Amino acid sequence: MAAAATTTTITTKLLVRPPHSLPLFFFFTHFPKSRLLSFSSLYSSSSTTSQPIFPDPKQLPYGPSLLKGTFPTSSRTFQKNHYNDDDDDDGDGNGEDYPLDEDRFTRVYDLAALRVPAGDCSALESRLRGHLLNWPRVRNVARVPGDDVDEEVAELVGESDDEDAMVKLHRRIYGTAEGDGGELSPVLRREEMARTFESRGFVNFRNLARMTRTKKRKKRREEENGEAKRRTRKNEFAVVEVVEDEDAEEVGGDLKGLLGDEFKNRKWRGRTRLLLLDERCSTKCVNELPEAIKAVLKENAKQHMRSTFELVRCKLTLFYDYWQMNEILEALLPEGMIVPSAFETVGHIAHLNLRDEHLPYKKLIAKVILDKNKPKIQTVVNKLNAIHNDYRTMQLEVLSGNRSLVTTVVENGLRFHVDLASVYWNSRLATERQRLLSGFTRNDVVCDVFSGVGPIAISAAKIVKRVYANDLNPHAIEYLERNSVLNKLERKIKVFNMDGRRFIISMFSSEKAPSITQVVMNLPNDAVEFLDAFRGFLRGRTQDQEFPLPMIHVYGFSKARDPEFDFHERIRIALSEVAVDVEMRRVRLVAPGKWMLCASFILPKSVAFAKPLLGL
Numbered sequence: 263m264a265a266a267a268t269t270t271t272i273t274t275k276l277l278v279r280p281p282h283s284l285p286l287f288f289f290f291t292h293f294p295k296s297r298l299l300s301f302s303s304l305y306s307s308s309s310t311t312s313q314p315i316f317p318d319p320k321q322l323p324y325g326p327s328l329l330k331g332t333f334p335t336s337s338r339t340f341q342k343n344h345y346n347d348d349d350d351d352d353g354d355g356n357g358e359d360y361p362l363d364e365d366r367f368t369r370v371y372d373l374a375a376l377r378v379p380a381g382d383c384s385a386l387e388s389r390l391r392g393h394l395l396n397w398p399r400v401r402n403v404a405r406v407p408g409d410d411v412d413e414e415v416a417e418l419v420g421e422s423d424d425e426d427a428m429v430k431l432h433r434r435i436y437g438t439a440e441g442d443g444g445e446l447s448p449v450l451r452r453e454e455m456a457r458t459f460e461s462r463g464f465v466n467f468r469n470l471a472r473m474t475r476t477k478k479r480k481k482r483r484e485e486e487n488g489e490a491k492r493r494t495r496k497n498e499f500a501v502v503e504v505v506e507d508e509d510a511e512e513v514g515g516d517l518k519g520l521l522g523d524e525f526k527n528r529k530w531r532g533r534t535r536l537l538l539l540d541e542r543c544s545t546k547c548v549n550e551l552p553e554a555i556k557a558v559l560k561e562n563a564k565q566h567m568r569s570t571f572e573l574v575r576c577k578l579t580l581f582y583d584y585w586q587m588n589e590i591l592e593a594l595l596p597e598g599m600i601v602p603s604a605f606e607t608v609g610h611i612a613h614l615n616l617r618d619e620h621l622p623y624k625k626l627i628a629k630v631i632l633d634k635n636k637p638k639i640q641t642v643v644n645k646l647n648a649i650h651n652d653y654r655t656m657q658l659e660v661l662s663g664n665r666s667l668v669t670t671v672v673e674n675g676l677r678f679h680v681d682l683a684s685v686y687w688n689s690r691l692a693t694e695r696q697r698l699l700s701g702f703t704r705n706d707v708v709c710d711v712f713s714g715v716g717p718i719a720i721s722a723a724k725i726v727k728r729v730y731a732n733d734l735n736p737h738a739i740e741y742l743e744r745n746s747v748l749n750k751l752e753r754k755i756k757v758f759n760m761d762g763r764r765f766i767i768s769m770f771s772s773e774k775a776p777s778i779t780q781v782v783m784n785l786p787n788d789a790v791e792f793l794d795a796f797r798g799f800l801r802g803r804t805q806d807q808e809f810p811l812p813m814i815h816v817y818g819f820s821k822a823r824d825p826e827f828d829f830h831e832r833i834r835i836a837l838s839e840v841a842v843d844v845e846m847r848r849v850r851l852v853a854p855g856k857w858m859l860c861a862s863f864i865l866p867k868s869v870a871f872a873k874p875l876l877g878l
């Protein structure tokens with residue numbers, strides 16, 4: 263306990279090389295063993311940080327881990343490793359009562375570092391890379407507050423130990439040595455003049471009066487800067503602090519007189535940086551360090567009268583912001599539960615498909631996803647049940663973030679406004695849409711029977727001569743029109759709002775029919791059933807008349823063992839045609855054993871001249 267009490271944590275602000283600092287070797291070979299933070303001390307009450315949390319250090323992984331380190335003394339006691347059902351006070355199982363306590367993810371790691379002059383730092387970093395910390399996102403070179411001394415001040419103090427340098431520094435900071443013959447800095451000179459001038463002097467030297475007045479604006483700016491710095495600190499994901507030993511500080515002498523209370527017992531070392539050493543070095547003293555590090559230290563000690571390098575103990579604190587989404591979720595969810603790692607995005611919305619077992623934790627999961635994917639993700643939603651309605655819209659529950667389900671998606675260089683509450687959108691089909699569009703040319707005229715908000719129709723309009731787009735959902739049509747205008751393609755697209763079958767019949771019985779070269783039917787559940795609408799649209803014409811027949815692209819699902827055969831059969835039955843030459847492709851596996859397919863074929867002439875089915 264006593265050892266712990268004499269070890270203090272100091273966020274170093276400004277360091278001056280002490281006139282009587284000890285050579286590095288002396289300093290660390292005499293570093294009392296009891297003061298070195300050992301791994302076991304992390305688990306003992308004498309640790310500077312806090313109480314033990316993880317029982318078996320041997321099992322711990324290499325590198326940063328939430329299973330390692332300690333909690334900062336300021337953070338609340340970590341009682342449980344996981345949230346459990348008891349946390350849901352109202353017992354409704356909706357997880358609303360689980361607050362996400364970010365402090366629970368702060369971890370403090372005791373490390374060793376070489377404090378080196380800033381100028382030597384990058385060369386040493388390359389030389390010692392294999393022995394440095396090398397943790398993801400944590401820089402090997404750490405800057406602690408105050409490690410940068412003003413260039414001029416550093417020059418003034420330099421490497422020399424002489425008292426003169428200290429006097430000069432003192433004069434520079436306080437001006438108390440004025441009149442000792444030395445030249446004053448411009449500021450001190452001005453202040454001296456201001457003090458000795460009589461009132462007439464100020465009349466003649468207006469500028470001087472202004473210059474010596476306290477500057478309100480400057481003060482305000484400084485205050486704002488301070489505030490900005492505080493804000494940045496809050497957003498930081500890692501902080502390094504130097505842990506110094508009180509005895510060692512006394513060796514350095516007391517600079518309090520020079521620099522104020524804040525710098526009591528600190529050493530002035532000039533501009534320095536910390537090279538964070540590999541975690542295996544955290545408890546080692548100089549003699550126990552890897553040979554490569556010792557060689558560097560020896561070289562340095564030979565070159566200088568005394569070593570300019572120091573081995574220091576420091577603390578690396580990693581905050582909630584440091585950890586990856588899956589690391590946080592793994593820690594939050596009960597052991598053995600699959601961590602939801604993937605989600606779909608539609609604009610600013612992350613769209614989850616949570617399993618039943620996740621539902622009690624849905625809000626926690628959503629909060630973590632939101633935090634870890636900001637600013638791109640602003641809203642996290644969960645799909646409530648499978649899509650059953652005609653418009654193929656999803657029932658969504660907003661779990662976290664802003665409640666707006668209206669978003670903008672950019673696809674294929676085009677922008678689409680989408681309201682997920684009332685229209686269909688599936689970002690996973692982007693590649694398929696690209697593939698389909700790559701087959702279109704500027705001579706094509708496209709009919710999109712189930713167009714939704716227009717990802718195919720509007721993208722096609724960029725390439726082809728003309729697009730006829732239709733959807734049954736009036737909201738989808740509203741967005742389709744809006745998106746056509748948004749992408750400046752409204753003049754190439756004609757929009758319809760009717761049932762797909764009626765649309766096919768009316769298009770192919772109109773004068774537009776001969777110009778239509780491509781028909782897209784993307785309603786995988788039912789599209790095949792609409793194919794009979796093409797039957798007999800050329801009836802009344804003579805078979806020997808030249809009439810271009812359109813290429814049909816129809817989408818469908820199949821759970822059959824031979825999905826291509828199954829889908830082909832369904833097409834043949836819908837067209838009441840014996841043989842159809844179909845090009846078939848698997849688009850994607852939408853569920854285990856369930857394929858989405860796309861069949862492309864030229865509408866057979868026999869179908870176009872066939873007798874329409876009853877009722878059409």
Ligand SMILES: C[S@@+](CC[C@H](N)C(=O)[O-])C[C@H]1O[C@@H](n2cnc3c(N)ncnc32)[C@H](O)[C@@H]1O
Pocket residue numbers: 652653654686687688691711712713714715716717718732733734735738760761762763784785786
């Ligand atoms: C799977 S979505 C495809 C939308 C669009 N092609 C896309 O890739 O996003 C199917 C669309 O068909 C529309 N729909 C459903 N039944 C329809 C019908 N009988 N007639 C016309 N459109 C229909 C839905 O409103 C929905 O927008």
